[in-house]
Amino acid sequence: MNNFNCAYIICPICGKPLEQSGSSLVCPIRHTYDIARQGYVNLLPVQQKHSLSPGDTPEMLAARRLFLNQGHYFPICADVAHALQEIPGGVSSIIDVGCGEGYYTEQFLRLFQSARVIGADISKAAVKMAASRTKEISWITATASHLPVAEGCADAVTAMFSLVCEEEFARVLRPGGRVIEVTAGTDHLIELKRIIYDDLFEQHKRPKPVTGHLKEIGCEKKNFRMTLNGGELKNLLQMTPHTLHVRPENRARLVSIPSLDLTVGYFVRVLELPQ
Numbered sequence: 001m002n003n004f005n006c007a008y009i010i011c012p013i014c015g016k017p018l019e020q021s022g023s024s025l026v027c028p029i030r031h032t033y034d035i036a037r038q039g040y041v042n043l044l045p046v047q048q049k050h051s052l053s054p055g056d057t058p059e060m061l062a063a064r065r066l067f068l069n070q071g072h073y074f075p076i077c078a079d080v081a082h083a084l085q086e087i088p089g090g091v092s093s094i095i096d097v098g099c100g101e102g103y104y105t106e107q108f109l110r111l112f113q114s115a116r117v118i119g120a121d122i123s124k125a126a127v128k129m130a131a132s133r134t135k136e137i138s139w140i141t142a143t144a145s146h147l148p149v150a151e152g153c154a155d156a157v158t159a160m161f162s163l164v165c166e167e168e169f170a171r172v173l174r175p176g177g178r179v180i181e182v183t184a185g186t187d188h189l190i191e192l193k194r195i196i197y198d199d200l201f202e203q204h205k206r207p208k209p210v211t212g213h214l215k216e217i218g219c220e221k222k223n224f225r226m227t228l229n230g231g232e233l234k235n236l237l238q239m240t241p242h243t244l245h246v247r248p249e250n251r252a253r254l255v256s257i258p259s260l261d262l263t264v265g266y267f268v269r270v271l272e273l274p275q
């Protein structure tokens, strides 16, 4: 039988706590959710699902796993870990929203070993893949706008290249808890974009203004350089939405390059639920 840590996890239909019974999670009024063999639970009711298979394609997920496992983006984890360490009162519960195939979620568990960590994503395929990383994380299929977790239970919510639903994140944070958000900057992978797009319109990027449920207490622009070979460039392209738009000849041009220096440019923004 799969053991699933359901602390803080609530029924997405009635909001009551879930408890494990055999290989299912069950709420007091008997809404029942099976724990999949792979160790995740689907807590996305059909009415919250807006497309048949939302999120990245299986090819994009596989490329993301290969690329991230090589550690190219570890400096981003280190920046987020630093922001997590600065949360007053410490971090014993983290929800990684839009966790994808789980690279960052697993890194957060390794860096904050005593924390309870939940990885949530709207894509069942992503969560299924994430669950193969470790059973120490509660992996759930859920939408960021209706997280099936109890009010005020989280010290931190992370949104790594994912979306922030301010009101919902404010609901699940304890007073003084923080959202750490990472978004791509204007210069992110600019060298790759110049190769794959014939007419590149360089959009000025910044995180969206806050709506008032959370207070922005910092936003740092960061960047570092990495050098990738043709195989690594292929995975990088394949894991991003660029892969859906690039012309075949431009894809071929990119992967034939023996090595390319790239900028990884991003914002680390910190939002707090006031005490």
Ligand SMILES: C[S@@+](CC[C@H](N)C(=O)[O-])C[C@H]1O[C@@H](n2cnc3c(N)ncnc32)[C@H](O)[C@@H]1O
Binding pocket: 054, 055, 056, 064, 097, 098, 099, 100, 101, 102, 103, 104, 120, 121, 122, 123, 126, 142, 143, 144, 145, 159, 160, 161, 162, 163
């Ligand atoms: C660019 S990927 C980032 C994945 C992961 N955080 C990473 O950086 O490797 C964005 C993720 O957000 C998920 N996502 C999109 N809309 C979502 C929603 N409404 N609720 C939860 N996850 C969502 C997608 O399925 C996808 O896995």
